[in-house]
Amino acid sequence: MSFRGRLSLFFTIIVVVPMVAVALVLFSLTADSETGKSDARIAQALQVAIALSAQERREARQPLARVARDPELGRALASGNAAAIERRFGQLRSEQPTIAAIVLDRARGGDVRSGTRNAVAFATAAPTTTAGRRVGTLGVSVTSARRLAEQTRRQTRLDSRILIGDRVAASTLRERGTRRATDGDVDVDGVPYRGRFQAIRSSVGPTERVGVFEESRQLGESVSQSRFLIGGILLAFLLLSLVSSVFVVRALQGQVDQFLQAARRLGQGDFSRPVPIQGSDEFALLGQEFNEMAKQLEAKIEEVEGKRRELEQSIRRVGEAFAAGLDRQGIVDLAMDTAMNACAAEAGRAVPIDKRSMKASYVGEDSDRMRAAMERAEARALEGTDPVVASEANEVHALAVPLRAQLSQDEEQSNVGVLSIARSGEAFIAADRDLFAYLAGQAAVSIENADLHETVQEQAVTDTLTGLHNLRHFHETLDGEVERSRRFGTDTGLAMLDIDNFKRVNDTYGHQQGDLVLQEVAGVLRELSRDIDEPARYGGEEMVVVLPQTDLGGAELLAERMRAAIEDLVIDRLDGDGTLKVTASFGVASLPSTAAERDDLIAAADAALYKAKRSGKNRVERAEAAPAAS
Structure with a gap:
């Protein structure tokens, strides 16, 4: 079977057959659904008819009460004279025109009735004589079967039939004679109907039944319309599926043809064994072409394996580059080594211009002719603007690339060094120049990243306003000195200062003037601190100095020198109107003479500071000696 035939069979199985089954199921469900809707409408109409009958029965209660209380009727009932009772019934109906019929249902002696024989919805009572003897059941009706049938039709828009016993008392259908009260499909004078009967509660006379009917022709029309709609939708879907299948078949055949052309054109692929060929269709032809490609690829395997090994080595170098990403010299050396291997160079070197960024290095053959060729290329690279410069001297070919980097945000991008490689004999090709320029550029970027990392590290522990260490670094330094003091039994001093009346400076001259005061005071601390001391900004206008290997007396002497230097400061006012004095x-406190722990040392220095404040300011106070351990 051809490819097109298989697709057609597949389409028939998955589309046509299920759609036929769905159509049959939907047609059956539609008939059931429409029949259910009709039965629901009939049941609802029956409830309306019963409710109307109950309403008429309630309206008959008042006339019933007047009839039951009538004295003359009471005497007639006591006498048991049927003629007298019927005569009084007629008189009462004349007095109350709303009464359609009055009935007395006697257990013995027969019924006594006055009024229309088609009256329904009787309100009933059980009258008794003066002696207390019950004389039967008295019923009064204010409506007729015709009226009830017409009310039901008006409110439900369905035909109704009222039966008293087996007699049709009223009907909105065009019928004659007596009909049985049967549910379901009925035929009334040749017209098919679907209906349902239900008995109406009645305590006098024959049983009353109400029936509601809907023409079956309307039900059949609804079923036909629904089936027509469903059939149209399914037919449209079938046609759409058929058209789509035609396009799909053509598209698949076109794809197969494209696969065949691609197989012949490419002539390559990675197949370890031949593709099995079955039959003679398009897929079999495609398998044959792939087998031909597999044979041609065998000659390429060795070349691919070699490229794979080179790729593995390159990946390893990239991994090493990431590992050495923050090591400037490691990046430069790695770039030089990679460039020499990739470009088949015999010598290479890195020459620094900014010694903060890199160091000089040399790899490979160290000879005068190699150095001469690289120096010539380096000079031309630093003088010009080309990304890579080629040079030749004494049959030695050299490439040089300047390393341009921005070492800080305040500086412009500039040359920080130059990389060069050289080899004798064959000149470097364009691919070598591009690769060398790329590696040098990556090395320059790594130098910038390393510098940025160091800058960020420094900023993380430095107060940006004063340039002193921040509170975090102060605590880390003090923790280390306290531990060292415990381990080696040495003293550690701490000086804490507060600028006097600093709030007045801010309020009078502005916060920018206050910032300048903080910077000047910080400069005094840096200038007078030893190399091992750690001045830091504690917060606001408070500063501290950690004094390793310094006892309380030494801390007091250093603090006094700092106090005097601050007092001698002359600070220019920013508004240009004179100078300020602060x-x-x-x-001051120290371990272990005034405290035993870090927090105690800070608290002791702080207490001494506020003692100096209370004692007149501009002075140095020593912390109280620590209490002796008990």
């Missing part, structure tokens, strides 16, 4: 108060 002073500072100091508190």
Whole structure:
């Protein structure tokens, strides 16, 4: 079977057959659904008819009460004279025109009735004589079967039939004679109907039944319309599926043809064994072409394996580059080594211009002719603007690339060094120049990243306003000195200062003037601190100095020198109107003479500082000696 035939069979199985089954099921469900809707309408109409009958029965209660209380009727009932009772019934109906009929249902002696024989919805009572003897059941009706049938039709728009016993008392259908009260499909004078009967509660006379009917012709029309709609939708879907299948078949055949052309054109693929060929269709032809490609690829396997090994080596170098990403010299050396291997160079070197960024290095053959060729290329690279410069001297070919980097945000991008490689004999090709320029560019980027990392590290522990270490670094430094003091039994001093009346400076001259005061005071601390000391900004106008290997006396002497230097400061006012003078108060403490723990040391220095504040400011106070351990 051809490819097209298989697709056609597949289409028939998955589309046509299920759609036929769905159509049959939907047609059956439609008939059931429409029949259910008709039965629901009939049941609802029956409830309306019963409710109307109950309403008429309630309206008959008042006339019933007047009839039951009539004295003359009471005497007639007591006498048991049927003629007298019927005569009084007629008189009462004349007095109350709303009464359609009055009935007395006697257990013995027969019924006594006055009024229309088609009256329904009787309200009933059980009258008794003065002696207390019950004389039967008295019923009064204010409506007729015709009226009830017409009310039902008006409110439900369905035909109705009222039966009293087996007699049709009223009907909105065009019928004659007596009909049985049967549910379901009935034929009334040749017209098919679907109906349902239900008995109406009645305590006098024969049983009353109400029936509601809907023409079956309307039900059949609804079923036919629904089936027509469903059939149209399914037919449209079938046609759409048929058209789609035609396009799909053509598209698949076109794809197969494209596969065959691609197989012949490419002539390559990675197949370890031949593709099995079955039959003679398009897929079999495609398998034959792939087998031909597999044979041609065998000659390419060795070349691919070699490229794979080179790729593995390159990946390893990239991994090493990531590992050395923050090591400037490691990046430069790695770039040089990679360039020499990739470009088959015999010598290479890195020459720094900014010694902060890199160091000089040389790899490979160290000879005068190699150095001469690289120096010539380096000079031309630094003088010009080309990304890579080629040079030749004494049959030695060299390439040089300047390393341009921005070492800080305040500086422009500039040359920080130059990389060069050289080899004798064959000149470097364009691919070598591009690769060398790329590697040098990556090395320059890595130098910038390393510098940025160091800058970020420094900013993380530095107060940006004063340039001193921040509070975090202060605590880390003090923790280390406290531990060292415990381990080696040495002293550690701490000086804490607060600029006097600093709030007045801010309020009078502005916060920018206050910032300048903080910077000047910080400069004094840096200038007078030893190399091992750690001045830091504690917060606001408070600063501290960690003094390793310094006892309380030494801390007091250093604090006094700092206090005097601050007092001698002459700070220019930013508004240009004169200068400012400031002073500072100091508190000093030390381990272990005034405290045993880090927090105790800070608290002791802080207490001494505020003692200096209370004692007149611009002075140095020592912390109280720590209490002896008990």
